[in-house]
Amino acid sequence: MKILLMEDDLILNEIIEEHLLEMGHEVISVFCGNDAEELLYSQKFDLLLLDVNVPDIKGFELLLNLRENSIKTPAIFLTSLSLADDVEKGFQSGCDDYIKKPFELKELDLRINNIKRLFNISSNNQINLPNNMILDKENLLIKKDKEEIHISKKEIEVLIYLTRNKDKIISIEELSSNVWAYEDSPNASTIRTYIKNLRKILGEELITNIRGVGYRFNSK
CATH class of the missing domain: 3.40.50.2300 (Response regulator)
Known part of the structure; x- marks a missing residue:
């Protein structure tokens, strides 16, 4: 930590x-x-x-x-x-x-x-996700079935924040404040692009888009 x-x-x-x-x-x-x-x-x-x-x-x-x-x-x-x-x-x-x-x-x-x-803070470099998926922080990838899907470091940070706040609705503003440094805050469309890619990999049912409000990582 x-x-x-x-x-x-x-x-x-x-x-x-x-x-x-x-x-x-x-x-x-x-x-x-x-x-x-x-x-x-x-x-x-x-x-x-x-x-x-x-x-x-x-x-x-x-x-x-x-x-x-x-x-x-x-x-x-x-x-x-x-x-x-x-x-x-x-x-x-x-x-x-x-x-x-x-x-x-x-x-x-x-x-x-x-x-x-x-807060689901892991001491090692791997985090277990639902549906038998694994997030490998060190190697920047998600292990899904027998497939290894590489993602960016920032996408990993976004996913980790969502998993730490599972089953809660997280706004774009909250993601920006907690994942990016103040000087490096991205625009909303950049964050939406990261979320879109994560939903494509993990499945849309795992990260729900609450239209006009934010996103929710579903633990079940």
Whole structure:
């Protein structure tokens, strides 16, 4: 997983970063909200680990701004704010989990693994799709029956986002915000072309076109 870690305590930042690297994750760590925001609009991450009381933009405000811009990257708050009102504010700002400091690294691993389960984030390079199909991320192909169909890296990223949000209607705008960096956002027709190609390969019944609204990846 590619993880953004925002923690302004230098020692704790280093401890968490080293642990995550040992667990096989790719980690980019920052110490303030401004640096985090800059990265979040120029790169894509699988998970956000966010302290709340950091310089510049606070964690709650940062995540709320992301959610208002349709960026739905899973997020866990790591914070010493432990009152029920704080937890409520954290979830209202759009977090997927909330860990109160101090915490053990094993607990962090358990929470991360739960996020991976909920959002269908695979640790390996292959993702099982319905109808016995397999997405091979490393080799940029879909294995369908005995056939191997090559697709582009961006088509893979679109498909992964749809599978992580299976059975939910995803708009063109949401795909653009969560698959492309802000500066590289494509026009709607480009995204429709990617979807059209994926539907042709996977079958139209697997990715439903909700006319005028968006697309839905069907898990069944």
